[in-house]
Amino acid sequence: MPVRTEIQEGDRRSGWKQDPEAVRQDILAAAIAEFAANGLSGARVDDIAAKTRTSKRMIYYYFGDKQRLYEHALEDAYAQVRSGEEELELDHLPPEEALACLVGFTFDHHRSHPDFIRMVMIENVHHAQTLEKSDMIRDLNVAAIDRLAEICARGEAAGVFRPGINPTRLHWQISALSFFNVSNRPTFSALFGNELFTEQGQEALRAEAVRIVLAGVMADGEGQR
């Protein structure tokens, strides 16, 4: 049962081609879900196939083996998520507001992409050995730091940020607070209850994350709200 997209958009040259591209995407989506749910060695190729509109054989046809499927799934997950981030426009805001906005956005964005977070967790369990090979992913992330560095530069120039801020460290802090919130939710709520993961709890965590990150960059004279 070949997959046909009703509207042909990205197809090469002529009319048709029972749409291998859609099959690939279908497989990748299933793979991301399965890998995110069960990890690399925990994922079952048969289960991925079951979630697909095609068969196991097709996975091997398009991706070769499990490892390479995982590589593509990881790249796809990163691409999806980072492309969402690029839409954020901060240039017109004054630096503190831009940073506050970025922190809040990152917090929310991580929260709404748990599968992506889980892929990164899994990748960390495996010492990032797959990530290391992907130039594409590296480029995406370096761009994120550049945007942050730009905000820092404006803030320093305006005298509202203290001088000598390291954008990579700042990114680390923002990521830590946003990532941990999703990655460690299971153990944290098993140990301490659900309080922090209700809507109000999350709002409070979000607000405090913004607050403390800002506090970290503000020049000494400037009070934090």
Add this chain to the structure above:
Amino acid sequence: MPVRTEIQEGDRRSGWKQDPEAVRQDILAAAIAEFAANGLSGARVDDIAAKTRTSKRMIYYYFGDKQRLYEHALEDAYAQVRSGEEELELDHLPPEEALACLVGFTFDHHRSHPDFIRMVMIENVHHAQTLEKSDMIRDLNVAAIDRLAEICARGEAAGVFRPGINPTRLHWQISALSFFNVSNRPTFSALFGNELFTEQGQEALRAEAVRIVLAGVMADGEGQR
């Protein structure tokens, strides 16, 4: 080749018993290493056995199956690490110093127990389904929050902390900054280089972690250092 401890300490009643307790500990240590390195489904019982002074048969004899071995390994990892934390004595310090000290200590402590961090990561990948069943681990962690709550109470009473601090949220922040530093090191350094993980980089991160956590709890009037 039975394992004998030279000095008999915890042995029940009479003379001896080729020391099953030492065998258990030997197995658990190997299991923690293997699970931390390869995850739950990635770990191989044969490999654990190879790291042991005994055989695979003994693992099944003492622990029944892989899942129960994992449960005991997780509990053991938590117990080891939390027992190290209890030694920290903060009661005699003024509240801000106590908190600063606790944050710094937590940062260092996580850093020096990467296997424990990895066990928790893995547990999160599995939705904490094993952790949930362990009352022992829950008790250990609730105690950690109590210590923190005590510091908060002192700080509020002295007027140096703002009122209404939530100790669980505070613990979440401290954990986030300390945990992420270890858990996401592989991907982070694959993407952004090693800069943050040199000795100087880590010191800067540590100092900033202390700084921003303190900034989060300080009363408005009090400047941060």
Add this chain to the structure above:
DNA sequence: ATCGTTTTGTACTGGCCGGTTAATTTGAGC
């Protein structure tokens, strides 16, 4: 020495699962 219980070693198995074989369908170009 002999018995019963605990502890250990060896060798094996059964099923799960990543990967494949080989044959069929599909559409494009002629």
Add this chain to the structure above:
DNA sequence: GCTCAAATTAACCGGCCAGTACAAAACGAT
């Protein structure tokens, strides 16, 4: 309509690995 290559299917294989069968030590007690 025929041919060729791309796409797809169903059935299968073989190695890995969690878990076991069986029996033999090792030990305490008598």
